[in-house]
Amino acid sequence: MVTLGRGVTADIEEQISSLGSNMFIVFPVQGDRDQLRPFDERDVEAVREQVAGVNFVAGQVESQVTAIHNGQNWRSKVEGVNNEFFDARGIKLDEGRRFSEREQQSGANVCIIGPTVRDEIFLASQSPVGEHMRLNNVSCQVIGVFATRGAVGGSDDDNAIFMPLTNVQRRFTGNDDIGYMVVAYDPSYSSTAMSHALVSLLRERRVLLEGQANDFDIVDTAEINETVASTVGTMTIMVAAIAAISLVVGGVGIMNIMLVSVTERTREIGIRLAIGALAREVRMQFLTEAVVLCCFGGLVGILFGFALSLGLSSLLGVPYVFDPFINILSFAISALIGIIFGYFPARRASNLDPIEALRHE
């Protein structure tokens, strides 16, 4: 269980680090107004030029489209971005190339498609690169396919088509609006200072008076990272608590088995005592039995847990992280439980009166 928890943590941490650190995501919200005021290319330009420590800024805008190729229709979305966006979001290409400088400036009809789009409307036998497809009524040429980004929270990130930002604004959304921007900054700058600088610049540009609420939001990816990690951490602790409870329950079970065996073997204990066994020798015998039982149980449990974790992690699509510490710990705990819960039955056995024990049927 703990292993699985760590697997989830590792998985989420990886997803978040693919988001990139030292990065803000800036998007418009309603604030005090009743309408959303989007950003535009000039805001992106201003952030790039006027905020110190900014490495790059990438705007994004998207629109739902129907992709058509070879008479096949597929619902997808077109995202208008520039090459910086790929770096910011850690998107890699499976094949083909990124946009050229000219294509970005002129807004050429070229696109980079996701694996889902490729699988749905292109033939498996042939690379889609170089092929032409239509997005609604816009024809464009496929120049690349990006590597899978996985599905997060139900939405398939692989079902997307990237085109140069200016082209999407001109041909699909029909305005200069930017959906959100990704701001990557130099790690030597503090995230609070950066966020303050961003806020004051954007307030000024959007002409917000003192007392008016921000009509945009800035999310720090490091913050997301932390929140998620702590959530998953809580989860792991809870799972560990459940594991601990089951250990106690198991320990009480072992104690019961050992107590029953003391009762059942009363006569044997009587014989041993009559023959001259010392109390501590009988105690050791029962303690050893309990510990051996628990160690064996611990070993079986670890093997079982190993198999279960492997199975579950492949089922949940979470990577399996083998943690030797947790395995050694569970084994040690098993042995410890053997000692703790074996002690009382052992003490009871060694305190028996040999005469009574021998008479026992």
Place this chain on the structure above:
Amino acid sequence: MTTGPIIELEKITKTFGEGTAAFQALKGVDLTIERGDFVAVMGPSGSGKSTTMNILGCLDVPTSGVFRFLGTEVQSLTRDQRSLLRRKYLGFVFQGFNLLARTTAVENVELPLVYRGEGKAARREAALKALDRVGLVPWAEHTPAELSGGQQQRVAIARALVTDPEVLLADEPTGNLDSERSVEIMEFLAELNATGITILMVTHEPEMAAFAKTVVHFKDGLVERIERDHHQREPVGAARCSARPCSSPSVRSGGTSCAAF
């Protein structure tokens, strides 16, 4: 080791329970047993025979009185000190055999040596030697369930002998056996006694008591009468069958030989 009597009981009393429920099982037993004796303890049920044997076996302590074993005052020893006395000087044979059910005959015989801390090979060797004395080497690897009652009791005797004890204590060793098996066991005990081991045995049957040198009669928690130089029956095929012990028909049917080995 002292040269005096091996066992001395002086004014031994034993009370079970407390208050109104208290019951005095022994009311002042005096008894001296010399080294090499073969003592049969007899008496009606409830007269305190087993209680006395438990005290003599260092399994229990008297409520009052003095019990000297090889000169040591046992009544003031701790539980563990008494355990050590048992493991060193005493062998036990019980009415119900009391073998460990899931272990073989030879492992049962080895058990006292385990607590003496002997090595595995030495244990096995000594155990097989003891089994040889009771004629059960071919049965060494059998579990008690696969042995007859007489055989089980012989394994128990082998277990008592394996440590070369000073004293062998047997509370009704033939109580669960038919008379032929009983005579076998008794003859074996008499032979053992001839090699120098002191034997104390509780029995209800005069035929078995006939093998002893001394018979102690108990009554109501007291020693009623002691027969010393008891007209002892000879072990194995001896012809002295004239005395009272041979009155049992089952034994007499053995003809000139009183025994049926």
